Amino acid sequence: MRISFRQLEYLVAVADAGSITGAAAVCGASQAGVSLSLSDLEKRLGVQLLIRQKAKGVKLTAAGARVVAEGRRLVEAAEELQASAAAAEHEVSGTLGIGCYTSLSPFFIPPLLDEFAGRFPALEVHVLEGIADDLLAALRDGRCELALLYAEDCDAGLTMVPVRTSRPYLILAADHPLAVRDAIHLADIADEPLIMFDVPSARNAVRMLEAVGLTARVRHMSSNIEVVRGLVARGVGYSILVQRWPADLSFEGRPIACRSIADPVPERKVVLAWPDGIRLTRRAHTLIDFCCTTMESGSRLTHTD
Known part of the structure; x- marks a missing residue:
């Protein structure tokens, strides 16, 4: 045969x-x-x-x-061999498939497709956005070589490199009475309406309250982050997020107060993940270096969604 x-x-x-x-x-x-x-x-x-x-x-x-x-991995390995043979010693070339968790996309995809891709003109960068299950499937069948995910979404068959560690925080209207505090205990705000960002990575808000014996009063759920921020800015309720927006203004231009949570809350880790046992290409190693140096530092986004 x-x-x-x-x-x-x-x-x-x-x-x-x-x-x-x-x-x-x-x-x-x-x-x-x-x-x-x-x-x-x-x-x-x-x-x-x-x-x-x-x-x-x-x-x-x-x-x-x-x-x-398996065939996809062989095809990609052949492309890597061809690119390595044709490229200059300093050049990174070929095609790199990257997965990115949906709510992380606004923070990672622009610099990946602009700054990272711009450094390597011979490299073709493709990004697949999706929820964790879709990205895990893409890693397994070879459509993506690496994926940006939350560590808790990764299964036992993946190798991970941490890119960014973040801590959940509160957002509330700028004129809210609690906005004068730098840090707020969950018990002080739990009785107020919760505007929940309805994506898997942010649904931990309810569990976070339950962990300290509190019950969330969910007023509205939306998978659109600007709807969540807009309702909070209008004083309809508060929200718990992970990803820190660069401007403390809603889509309508209303101010939003971002405050630390005074209670102990679990940190969230954004990681680059790939299947165990896979030999990473030179392109992938270059991306890891970029994310671990550029994406962690040099930005206000020290909190994540």
């Missing part, structure tokens, strides 16, 4: 495009050529990789998904 590298490229392209037609266009091959090559691959491996659906593209079988994950 001997399979070709081109067959693996076709299979990965089909998995990404969702159809043989789309894969053929990406690979610059004919539809018939891709179809015949994949049929031969299935024959050589002795398993069905694709379920072909008329007018609905193709669907991977369980075996197909496993082969795609």
